[in-house]
Amino acid sequence: MNSNNIPLVFIHIGDAPPDYAKRAVLQARRWNPDAPIFFLSSAIPASYGAGEEWISIDSIPKTDAHIRFLETSRLNSTWRGGFWRSTTERLFILEDWILHQGIKECIHMENDIMLYTEFNKLLPVLRKGKGLSTTFQGQGVQRDQVRLCFAVLYVARQEALSNLLVFLSNPSSTDEMQRGGDYWDMTPEDCSLLPTAPVGVTLISETYRSWYENPEFPVIFDAAAYGQYLGGIDPRNGSEGPGFVNLDTDFRTDQFQYMWRMDSLDRRYPVLQDKDGREWNLANLHIHSKELEKF
Numbered sequence: 001m002n003s004n005n006i007p008l009v010f011i012h013i014g015d016a017p018p019d020y021a022k023r024a025v026l027q028a029r030r031w032n033p034d035a036p037i038f039f040l041s042s043a044i045p046a047s048y049g050a051g052e053e054w055i056s057i058d059s060i061p062k063t064d065a066h067i068r069f070l071e072t073s074r075l076n077s078t079w080r081g082g083f084w085r086s087t088t089e090r091l092f093i094l095e096d097w098i099l100h101q102g103i104k105e106c107i108h109m110e111n112d113i114m115l116y117t118e119f120n121k122l123l124p125v126l127r128k129g130k131g132l133s134t135t136f137q138g139q140g141v142q143r144d145q146v147r148l149c150f151a152v153l154y155v156a157r158q159e160a161l162s163n164l165l166v167f168l169s170n171p172s173s174t175d176e177m178q179r180g181g182d183y184w185d186m187t188p189e190d191c192s193l194l195p196t197a198p199v200g201v202t203l204i205s206e207t208y209r210s211w212y213e214n215p216e217f218p219v220i221f222d223a224a225a226y227g228q229y230l231g232g233i234d235p236r237n238g239s240e241g242p243g244f245v246n247l248d249t250d251f252r253t254d255q256f257q258y259m260w261r262m263d264s265l266d267r268r269y270p271v272l273q274d275k276d277g278r279e280w281n282l283a284n285l286h287i288h289s290k291e292l293e294k295f
Helices: 020-031 064-072 083-101 119-126 158-168 176-186 225-231
Strands: 008-012 037-041 053-056 106-109 113-115 132-138 147-155 191-193 257-262 268-273 279-282 284-286
Touching (some): 008 020, 008 083, 020 037, 037 083, 064 083, 083 106, 083 147, 083 158, 132 158, 147 176, 147 284, 158 176, 176 191, 225 257, 225 284
Parallel strands (some): 008 037, 008 106, 037 053, 132 191
Antiparallel strands (some): 106 147, 113 284, 132 147, 257 268, 268 279
C-alpha cells in the first residue's frame, strides 16, 4: 500500500447500513480516487460501486478491551436501539480491525460525513500531530463539559487508540463524546485536534481556543456545527432546519458567510468566509439531518 494512500474506514453496527451511507462512501471516493476504502459492517449490502471492500464485523477477532466493554458497559442499551453503546463500540471494532489487518494508520469517518478533501495532501500536516487526532465539539451550553465528536478520526498509532479504549472499557454511563473529551484533556501527549474554526475566530469562551485552531492546516473540519447550520439537525432531535446554531460549540456558526466553489475536476466544495474576508475550505460537512443528497 502506498504510504500516501492510507485507508478510509466506515463502520456500521446492526441492521443494513442506512441509505445515506452509500452517498458518504461515494463522496469519499470522488475526493480520494486512490485510497483504499473499507466498510466494517454487521450486515453486508450490495456493493456501492466505489471500489470499497466490505468486511463482516463478526469475522474480526475482538480484543480483551472490546470484550470487557461488552460485558460491563453501563451505556443505555434501549434508547434508539443502544445508540451511545454503538457509537462507543465502533471505536473498539476499529482497533480490532487495525490489529487483525496490521494497519499502520487510517482515517475513520462517520456514515453521515460528506468529504471535500484529498487526505493524501493533508498527510504531511496530519503526521505532525500525535497518536490520535479528531474534532472538538465544545464545552456545552453551560461551558461545563469537554466534548469531542469522532466525526473524523485520524489514527496515527494503534497504541494510542488502545490507550483510549482501555479508558473507555471502564464501566460508565457517559457517552464517548464527553469521555473522549475528558481523555484528550488528561493525555495531551497522545492526542491532538483537527482544526474546526479559523484562526482568530470569535469565541464565547477562550478556554479551549487551541483546540479549535491550527494555522498549519489548509482546511477546517466540521465536528457538527457547520453541517447543522447549513442543513439542520436530525429530525429525531427536533425540527430545527438550516440556520440552526449549535450553542454547545464555543463559536457561533452564523458569524460566517458560506459559499460553494468548484475545483479543476468539477468537484464542489464548501467555503466559509470570516469577518475579515478570509476564506477557508471546509474539509467535510457533518450532515446531522442525514440529507446528504443536498450536499
